[in-house]
Amino acid sequence: QVTLRESGPALVKPTQTLILTCTFSGFSLSTTGMCVSWVRQPPGKALEWLALIDWDDDRYSSTFLKTRLTISKDTSKNQVVLTMANMDPADTATYYCARGAGGRYDRSGHYVHGAFDIWGQGTTVTVSS
Amino acid sequence: DSQMTQSPSSLSASVGDRVTITCRASQSISSHLNWYQQKTGKAPKLLIYAASTLQSGVPSRFSGSGSGTDFTLTISSLQPEDFATYYCQQSYSTPLSFGGGTKVEIK
Numbered sequence: 001q002v003t004l005r006e007s008g009p010a011l012v013k014p015t016q017t018l019i020l021t022c023t024f025s026g027f028s029l030s031t032t033g034m035c036v037s038w039v040r041q042p043p044g045k046a047l048e049w050l051a052l053i054d055w056d057d058d059r060y061s062s063t064f065l066k067t068r069l070t071i072s073k074d075t076s077k078n079q080v081v082l083t084m085a086n087m088d089p090a091d092t093a094t095y096y097c098a099r100g101a102g103g104r105y106d107r108s109g110h111y112v113h114g115a116f117d118i119w120g121q122g123t124t125v126t127v128s129s
Numbered sequence: 130d131s132q133m134t135q136s137p138s139s140l141s142a143s144v145g146d147r148v149t150i151t152c153r154a155s156q157s158i159s160s161h162l163n164w165y166q167q168k169t170g171k172a173p174k175l176l177i178y179a180a181s182t183l184q185s186g187v188p189s190r191f192s193g194s195g196s197g198t199d200f201t202l203t204i205s206s207l208q209p210e211d212f213a214t215y216y217c218q219q220s221y222s223t224p225l226s227f228g229g230g231t232k233v234e235i236k
Contacts, residue, residue, distance in 0.1 A: 039173075052223065060225075120172065
Protein backbone atom coordinates (compact mmCIF):
# COMPACT_ATOMS: atom_id res chain seq x y z
CA GLN A 1 0.00 0.00 0.00
CA VAL A 2 1.39 3.36 -1.05
CA THR A 3 1.11 6.17 1.49
CA LEU A 4 2.54 9.64 1.89
CA ARG A 5 2.41 11.84 4.96
CA GLU A 6 3.38 15.48 5.30
CA SER A 7 4.85 16.88 8.50
CA GLY A 8 6.08 20.27 9.62
CA PRO A 9 5.16 23.30 11.68
CA ALA A 10 1.57 24.49 11.72
CA LEU A 11 2.61 28.08 12.37
CA VAL A 12 5.56 30.08 11.10
CA LYS A 13 6.41 33.75 11.40
CA PRO A 14 6.91 36.05 8.43
CA THR A 15 10.46 35.94 7.01
CA GLN A 16 11.13 32.52 8.56
CA THR A 17 12.03 29.44 6.53
CA LEU A 18 9.48 26.64 6.31
CA ILE A 19 10.71 23.04 6.32
CA LEU A 20 8.22 20.35 5.32
CA THR A 21 8.92 16.64 5.20
CA CYS A 22 7.07 14.07 3.10
CA THR A 23 7.53 10.56 4.47
CA PHE A 24 6.37 7.83 2.14
CA SER A 25 6.05 4.07 2.02
CA GLY A 26 5.07 1.40 -0.45
CA PHE A 27 7.36 2.53 -3.26
CA SER A 28 10.96 3.49 -3.89
CA LEU A 29 12.02 6.86 -5.19
CA SER A 30 14.93 5.04 -6.82
CA THR A 31 12.58 3.39 -9.29
CA THR A 32 12.81 4.73 -12.83
CA GLY A 33 9.95 7.09 -13.63
CA MET A 34 9.03 7.90 -10.06
CA CYS A 35 8.81 11.38 -8.61
CA VAL A 36 7.48 13.15 -5.55
CA SER A 37 5.94 16.57 -5.88
CA TRP A 38 4.69 19.32 -3.59
CA VAL A 39 1.42 21.14 -4.25
CA ARG A 40 -0.24 23.78 -2.10
CA GLN A 41 -3.72 25.22 -1.77
CA PRO A 42 -4.46 28.54 -0.05
CA PRO A 43 -7.81 28.62 1.75
CA GLY A 44 -10.65 28.67 -0.78
CA LYS A 45 -8.29 28.80 -3.74
CA ALA A 46 -6.97 26.50 -6.44
CA LEU A 47 -4.16 23.98 -6.36
CA GLU A 48 -0.70 25.37 -7.07
CA TRP A 49 2.22 23.20 -8.13
CA LEU A 50 5.41 23.99 -6.23
CA ALA A 51 8.25 21.57 -6.87
CA LEU A 52 9.18 18.05 -7.89
CA ILE A 53 12.11 15.68 -7.50
CA ASP A 54 12.70 12.72 -9.80
CA TRP A 55 14.09 9.27 -9.14
CA ASP A 56 17.38 10.36 -10.74
CA ASP A 57 17.57 13.48 -8.51
CA ASP A 58 16.48 15.93 -11.21
CA ARG A 59 14.66 18.82 -9.52
CA TYR A 60 12.15 21.33 -10.80
CA SER A 61 10.26 24.16 -9.18
CA SER A 62 7.67 26.81 -9.83
CA THR A 63 8.98 29.68 -11.92
CA PHE A 64 7.28 32.14 -9.59
CA LEU A 65 8.76 30.63 -6.40
CA LYS A 66 12.01 29.26 -7.76
CA THR A 67 14.27 31.53 -5.72
CA ARG A 68 12.58 30.54 -2.45
CA LEU A 69 12.19 26.78 -2.89
CA THR A 70 14.57 23.90 -2.33
CA ILE A 71 13.60 20.25 -2.72
CA SER A 72 15.71 17.27 -1.72
CA LYS A 73 15.34 13.58 -1.04
CA ASP A 74 16.75 10.98 1.30
CA THR A 75 16.08 7.71 -0.46
CA SER A 76 17.27 5.61 2.48
CA LYS A 77 14.73 7.29 4.78
CA ASN A 78 11.97 7.43 2.15
CA GLN A 79 11.63 11.17 2.64
CA VAL A 80 11.40 14.27 0.48
CA VAL A 81 12.03 17.65 2.08
CA LEU A 82 10.77 21.00 0.84
CA THR A 83 12.16 24.24 2.20
CA MET A 84 10.55 27.58 1.46
CA ALA A 85 12.43 30.69 2.48
CA ASN A 86 11.16 34.10 3.49
CA MET A 87 7.63 33.04 4.37
CA ASP A 88 4.81 35.57 3.96
CA PRO A 89 1.17 35.52 5.10
CA ALA A 90 0.25 34.89 1.44
CA ASP A 91 1.96 31.49 1.82
CA THR A 92 -0.71 30.36 4.27
CA ALA A 93 -2.05 27.16 2.72
CA THR A 94 -2.48 23.44 2.95
CA TYR A 95 0.64 21.78 1.59
CA TYR A 96 0.39 18.37 -0.06
CA CYS A 97 2.98 15.93 -1.28
CA ALA A 98 2.05 13.48 -4.01
CA ARG A 99 3.61 10.61 -5.89
CA GLY A 100 4.01 10.69 -9.63
CA ALA A 101 4.53 7.32 -11.27
CA GLY A 102 5.01 6.41 -14.87
CA GLY A 103 7.33 9.16 -15.98
CA ARG A 104 8.80 8.30 -19.38
CA TYR A 105 10.27 9.59 -22.63
CA ASP A 106 7.74 10.10 -25.42
CA ARG A 107 8.31 9.35 -29.08
CA SER A 108 10.12 12.62 -29.64
CA GLY A 109 12.51 12.03 -26.74
CA HIS A 110 10.75 14.50 -24.47
CA TYR A 111 10.47 13.43 -20.83
CA VAL A 112 6.96 13.59 -19.38
CA HIS A 113 6.11 13.10 -15.75
CA GLY A 114 3.42 10.79 -14.50
CA ALA A 115 0.13 11.92 -13.00
CA PHE A 116 -0.10 12.31 -9.23
CA ASP A 117 -1.80 9.07 -8.34
CA ILE A 118 -1.35 9.05 -4.56
CA TRP A 119 -1.55 12.10 -2.29
CA GLY A 120 -0.83 12.74 1.34
CA GLN A 121 -3.59 14.15 3.55
CA GLY A 122 -1.97 17.58 3.58
CA THR A 123 -0.59 19.77 6.33
CA THR A 124 -1.89 23.24 7.06
CA VAL A 125 0.65 26.02 7.47
CA THR A 126 -0.30 29.46 8.77
CA VAL A 127 2.08 32.38 8.41
CA SER A 128 1.47 34.97 11.07
CA SER A 129 3.41 37.00 13.57
CA ASP B 130 5.44 27.78 -19.19
CA SER B 131 2.09 26.14 -19.98
CA GLN B 132 -0.92 27.94 -18.50
CA MET B 133 -4.07 25.90 -17.96
CA THR B 134 -7.50 27.55 -18.23
CA GLN B 135 -10.63 25.74 -17.10
CA SER B 136 -14.21 26.63 -17.86
CA PRO B 137 -16.62 27.16 -16.40
CA SER B 138 -15.27 28.08 -12.97
CA SER B 139 -18.48 26.77 -11.45
CA LEU B 140 -21.69 25.13 -12.55
CA SER B 141 -24.96 23.99 -11.04
CA ALA B 142 -26.41 20.68 -12.13
CA SER B 143 -28.92 18.08 -11.04
CA VAL B 144 -28.45 14.42 -10.30
CA GLY B 145 -28.57 12.55 -13.59
CA ASP B 146 -27.34 15.48 -15.69
CA ARG B 147 -24.53 15.18 -18.20
CA VAL B 148 -21.74 17.55 -17.24
CA THR B 149 -18.82 18.73 -19.37
CA ILE B 150 -15.80 20.69 -18.14
CA THR B 151 -13.20 22.06 -20.50
CA CYS B 152 -9.51 22.73 -20.05
CA ARG B 153 -7.31 24.65 -22.45
CA ALA B 154 -3.51 24.72 -22.46
CA SER B 155 -1.60 27.79 -23.62
CA GLN B 156 0.62 25.53 -25.76
CA SER B 157 0.43 21.97 -27.00
CA ILE B 158 0.80 19.36 -24.28
CA SER B 159 0.07 16.37 -26.53
CA SER B 160 -2.12 14.04 -24.43
CA HIS B 161 -0.38 14.68 -21.10
CA LEU B 162 -3.39 16.04 -19.28
CA ASN B 163 -4.74 14.72 -15.99
CA TRP B 164 -7.99 15.32 -14.13
CA TYR B 165 -8.49 15.36 -10.36
CA GLN B 166 -11.53 15.52 -8.11
CA GLN B 167 -11.32 17.29 -4.78
CA LYS B 168 -13.96 17.26 -2.08
CA THR B 169 -14.02 19.84 0.68
CA GLY B 170 -11.28 19.29 3.24
CA LYS B 171 -9.79 16.34 1.35
CA ALA B 172 -6.76 15.74 -0.81
CA PRO B 173 -7.27 15.63 -4.58
CA LYS B 174 -7.99 12.26 -6.17
CA LEU B 175 -6.75 11.25 -9.61
CA LEU B 176 -9.64 10.49 -11.97
CA ILE B 177 -8.15 10.41 -15.46
CA TYR B 178 -4.59 10.49 -16.76
CA ALA B 179 -3.12 10.85 -20.23
CA ALA B 180 -6.27 12.74 -21.27
CA SER B 181 -8.54 9.70 -21.51
CA THR B 182 -7.34 6.79 -19.34
CA LEU B 183 -9.53 6.10 -16.33
CA GLN B 184 -7.64 5.59 -13.10
CA SER B 185 -8.30 2.24 -11.45
CA GLY B 186 -11.45 2.26 -9.34
CA VAL B 187 -12.97 5.37 -10.92
CA PRO B 188 -16.56 4.91 -12.14
CA SER B 189 -17.05 4.63 -15.89
CA ARG B 190 -19.44 7.63 -15.93
CA PHE B 191 -16.26 9.74 -15.94
CA SER B 192 -14.50 10.13 -19.28
CA GLY B 193 -11.89 12.40 -20.77
CA SER B 194 -10.94 13.41 -24.27
CA GLY B 195 -8.75 15.80 -26.18
CA SER B 196 -5.19 16.36 -27.30
CA GLY B 197 -2.94 19.26 -28.12
CA THR B 198 -4.45 22.23 -26.33
CA ASP B 199 -8.14 21.40 -25.80
CA PHE B 200 -9.49 18.82 -23.38
CA THR B 201 -12.78 17.85 -21.80
CA LEU B 202 -13.93 15.94 -18.75
CA THR B 203 -17.42 14.49 -19.01
CA ILE B 204 -19.60 13.02 -16.31
CA SER B 205 -22.30 11.13 -18.15
CA SER B 206 -24.85 11.00 -15.34
CA LEU B 207 -24.06 13.11 -12.30
CA GLN B 208 -24.32 11.31 -8.98
CA PRO B 209 -24.65 12.86 -5.49
CA GLU B 210 -21.06 11.91 -4.65
CA ASP B 211 -19.76 13.79 -7.72
CA PHE B 212 -20.42 17.23 -6.28
CA ALA B 213 -16.88 18.49 -5.85
CA THR B 214 -14.23 20.67 -7.47
CA TYR B 215 -12.41 19.35 -10.52
CA TYR B 216 -8.91 20.34 -11.63
CA CYS B 217 -6.97 19.67 -14.79
CA GLN B 218 -3.18 19.45 -14.70
CA GLN B 219 -0.56 19.19 -17.41
CA SER B 220 2.36 16.82 -16.89
CA TYR B 221 3.97 17.44 -20.28
CA SER B 222 6.60 19.94 -19.22
CA THR B 223 7.99 21.61 -16.14
CA PRO B 224 6.96 23.77 -14.49
CA LEU B 225 3.89 21.61 -14.11
CA SER B 226 0.59 23.47 -13.76
CA PHE B 227 -3.01 23.13 -12.69
CA GLY B 228 -6.15 24.77 -14.00
CA GLY B 229 -8.12 27.09 -11.78
CA GLY B 230 -10.74 24.48 -10.94
CA THR B 231 -14.42 23.92 -11.68
CA LYS B 232 -16.80 23.66 -8.76
CA VAL B 233 -19.78 21.42 -9.47
CA GLU B 234 -22.71 22.32 -7.23
CA ILE B 235 -26.17 20.95 -6.69
CA LYS B 236 -28.95 22.74 -8.58
